[in-house]
Structure formats: structure tokens, C-alpha cells
Amino acid sequence: MSISLIGSGIGESATLKLNETFSILKAKGEPVIHLGGGEPKSMAPFDAITTAAGLLNSGEIRYAPVDGTIEMKQAIIRYTADFYKKIVSPENVIASSGAKQAIMVAMQAILNPQDEVIFMAPYYVSYPDMIKLCGAIPVPVYAENGTFYPTIKDVSQNITSYTKLIIINSPNNPTGVVYSAEFIQQIVELCEEKGIYLLMDDIYHRLIFDNVKVANPYNYVKKDLENSKLIVINGVSKQYAMTGFRIGWAVANKVLIKVMSNIQGHQTSGPSIVLQKAAIGAMNGIQSYVESLRLTLENNRNVLIQYLKTIDGVKVVVPQGTFYSFVDFSAYNKNSTQLSKLLLDKVRVLTVPGVEFGGEGCLRISFCGSIKDITEGVERIKWVIDPNSSNELFIGQRKLVRDWK
Numbered sequence: 001m002s003i004s005l006i007g008s009g010i011g012e013s014a015t016l017k018l019n020e021t022f023s024i025l026k027a028k029g030e031p032v033i034h035l036g037g038g039e040p041k042s043m044a045p046f047d048a049i050t051t052a053a054g055l056l057n058s059g060e061i062r063y064a065p066v067d068g069t070i071e072m073k074q075a076i077i078r079y080t081a082d083f084y085k086k087i088v089s090p091e092n093v094i095a096s097s098g099a100k101q102a103i104m105v106a107m108q109a110i111l112n113p114q115d116e117v118i119f120m121a122p123y124y125v126s127y128p129d130m131i132k133l134c135g136a137i138p139v140p141v142y143a144e145n146g147t148f149y150p151t152i153k154d155v156s157q158n159i160t161s162y163t164k165l166i167i168i169n170s171p172n173n174p175t176g177v178v179y180s181a182e183f184i185q186q187i188v189e190l191c192e193e194k195g196i197y198l199l200m201d202d203i204y205h206r207l208i209f210d211n212v213k214v215a216n217p218y219n220y221v222k223k224d225l226e227n228s229k230l231i232v233i234n235g236v237s238k239q240y241a242m243t244g245f246r247i248g249w250a251v252a253n254k255v256l257i258k259v260m261s262n263i264q265g266h267q268t269s270g271p272s273i274v275l276q277k278a279a280i281g282a283m284n285g286i287q288s289y290v291e292s293l294r295l296t297l298e299n300n301r302n303v304l305i306q307y308l309k310t311i312d313g314v315k316v317v318v319p320q321g322t323f324y325s326f327v328d329f330s331a332y333n334k335n336s337t338q339l340s341k342l343l344l345d346k347v348r349v350l351t352v353p354g355v356e357f358g359g360e361g362c363l364r365i366s367f368c369g370s371i372k373d374i375t376e377g378v379e380r381i382k383w384v385i386d387p388n389s390s391n392e393l394f395i396g397q398r399k400l401v402r403d404w405k
């Protein structure tokens with residue numbers, strides 16, 4: 001079959017595939033635990049549901065403006081003022097079908113084939129393929145000191161005359177690390193000096209723990225908004241547990257937003273009017289919802305870390321945000337795909353192989369599920385990898401016997 005070069009170079013999303021595997025096993029009645037998930041389990045905010053229901057009840061569900069309704073834009077403008085202390089106008093914002101689409105159209109608006117895009121490793125699973133979809137070249141930057149915190153020197157060493165864009169995702173998926181304000185300042189300054197676009201993927205910026213602060217990039221930008229190459233991405237998926245609603249947005253200079261809007265107009269048109277209504281409801285509604293989710297996640301994180309520490313040889317950097325931990329299992333198996341498969345086959349625990357995020361030897365373990373899933377999931381993992389485990393494990397009525405080393 002004849003498939004395009006771009007099409008044949010793109011792989012399936014590892015995390016979405018895992019969700020499919022989970023659904024299939026669950027439907028078969030398997031006692032599967034999903035520790036690979038990327039979405040909070042809370043219900044969507046009541047304000048989101050009632051606002052969307054109001055529109056649905058009217059029966060008038062039409063096309064939305066390509067770059068978002070006025071009401072949606074106003075909610076984004078207020079959000080930007082509240083969380084970034086930055087006043088922007090409607091022409092500086094575009095609402096998209098998820099943060100993913102906002103990132104994708106931003107890339108399509110700025111990248112030419114052969115351009116290079118720098119992002120910090122370990123990285124969000126979709127960045128490399130999104131960049132490849134534009135015919136551009138992904139350039140992951142690893143910290144020379146082996147941590148999850150690349151330095152400005154690590155970044156500078158990867159800049160070439162082809163570097164068009166740098167992406168920062170803080171807090172980071174999959175590690176949960178929050179980059180320091182000093183690092184963000186250095187990145188902003190570097191991008192301004194070299195004329196490189198900077199995309200801040202801030203989708204987790206309100207899901208943070210231990211009183212850490214996520215740096216506000218606008219604090220360091222010297223150029224005025226219309227001459228700045230800063231793009232800030234956000235959305236309702238994670239902070240309001242509204243992953244299925246598919247609303248995200250970008251804030252940037254007017255020229256770029258217009259080009260993004262032109263592209264989006266031919267791809268998907270405006271994001272669904274019903275879903276925008278829901279997002280507006282959440283963003284204008286009671287904000288204690290986000291705080292309560294944040295507290296739940298912080299507690300889940302504490303429990304997960306406590307349990308992981310009971311497994312000898314496992315190394316974990318305590319996540320300061322998101323709902324992921326990136327756990328080093330290399331003492332047991334350096335091949336994360338093999339280990340993840342072993343855990344699924346033997347004890348029906350889903351984890352994401354670190355190699356998908358550019359971090360071989362690690363597994364991404366989520367803590368967005370229930371405490372029961374977290375504790376039982378880690379107990380099962382421990383049983384599989386610890387050679388001193390008892391010979392048998394019961395999962396419900398099912399008796400498992402260790403038949404591997």
C-alpha cells in the first residue's frame with residue numbers, strides 16, 4: 001500500500017494504546033489495574049455540566065467561530081490575567097480541540113521541513129511525532145548530569161541555525177518535575193536573544209505540590225506581546241478533569257494566532273460549541289474544584305512514593321506536580337518495554353515503558369487513580385520483581401504462582 005513519508009513515520013500514541021488495552025482487559029473481566037493513565041478520575045465540575053446542558057437543551061448546536069467563541073476567549077483572557085498577570089486581547093488567543101491541537105497548529109504555523117525543535121527529556125510522548133508531522137526534526141535534550149533537570153548549557157549545546165522552537169513542559173509529563181524560575185528565565189532570555197519561538201506547555205501548572213511555584217514566563221519577556229515569540233498553552237483536560245471535553249488554547253502574538261486560526265479553520269473548524277460552553281462553565285465556576293483535585297493528587301503521590309520506597313533498588317524522584325512519577329527500575333530490568341509487558345502479563349498492572357518518553361529503564365506510574373489501585377498496583381509490581389517475594393499471590397479468587405526469575 002502506498003503511504004506518505006510522513007504517515008509512515010508516525011507511530012501510534014503509546015499512552016492511548018494502553019487505554020485501549022485496559023478497556024479490552026476490563027471488558028473481559030480481568031482484574032486489571034491502570035497505573036498508566038493520563039486523566040484524573042474525578043467527575044467534571046458541576047458548573048461545566050450545567051452550562052453545557054443549557055446549550056444542549058436549546059437544541060441550537062451550530063458551528064463555532066474557528067478560534068473560539070467570544071465568551072470562551074473572555075474566559076481565556078481572564079485566566080491569563082489571573083494566573084500570568086498578563087493582559088491580552090481576543091486576537092491573542094485561540095481555543096482548540098484540546099491542548100494537543102493548540103500545540104499542533106502552533107507547530108504547523110511556525111515550522112518548515114528540516115527545522116529543529118528542542119524539548120527537555122524525558123518528554124511528553126507526543127512531541128516527537130507532532131514535530132515529525134510538520135516534517136521537522138525532534139531534538140530531545142538530556143541533562144548531562146543524569147538528572148531530570150537539563151541546564152541552560154545542555155540546551156545551548158543543542159542549538160543550531162535550524163533551531164526554530166523550544167518546548168518547555170513544567171510540571172513535566174512524565175517526571176513531575178517543576179523547572180526552576182532561574183532555568184525558565186534563562187530559556188526565555190536565550191530564545192529572545194536567538195529569535196527562537198518558545199512554547200510553554202503549561203497544561204499541569206495548577207496541579208503542583210509542596211508549595212512549589214511554577215515560573216511565569218511573562219515575568220522574563222522583554223519584548224512586547226506582539227513582537228514576542230512566546231506561546232503559552234493551557235487547557236481544561238487535566239486541572240478540571242475534563243479530558244473528554246477536548247478544549248485547550250494558546251496565547252501568543254496576533255499574527256501567529258491568525259495563522260494558527262487559518263490552519264485550524266481548514267483542519268477541524270472551531271472546537272465544538274457545546275464543549276466550549278462546558279469549558280467556560282468550569283473556568284468561570286467554583287475554583288475550589290481544582291484545589292480539591294490538587295489535594296487528592298498530592299495525597300495520592302505521597303502514598304505512591306511511600307509504597308515505592310518499600311521496593312529495594314527502585315529509584316524515584318518525588319514529583320512536584322502532574323500525576324505521574326517516572327520510576328527507575330533499571331536495577332531489575334533495563335528494558336522498560338519488557339518490564340512493562342511482564343507486569344501486564346503476570347499481574348495485570350498497566351504502566352507506560354519509559355522508552356516512550358525517552359527514558360529507558362524507567363516506567364511511568366500514574367497516581368491519578370484510586371488509593372486502592374495505587375497500593376494494590378505497587379504491591380503486585382513488588383511481587384513480580386522482588387526475588388524474595390512469596391511464591392504465590394492471590395488476586396481475588398485467582399492464584400498466581402511465580403514461574404519466572
Ligand SMILES: Cc1ncc(COP(=O)(O)O)c(C=O)c1O
Nearest residue numbers: 038098099100124173235237248
Ligand atoms: C504535556 C502534555 N501536553 C498536552 C497534553 C494534551 O492535553 P489535551 O487533553 O488538552 O489535548 C497532554 C496530555 O496528556 C500532556 O501531558
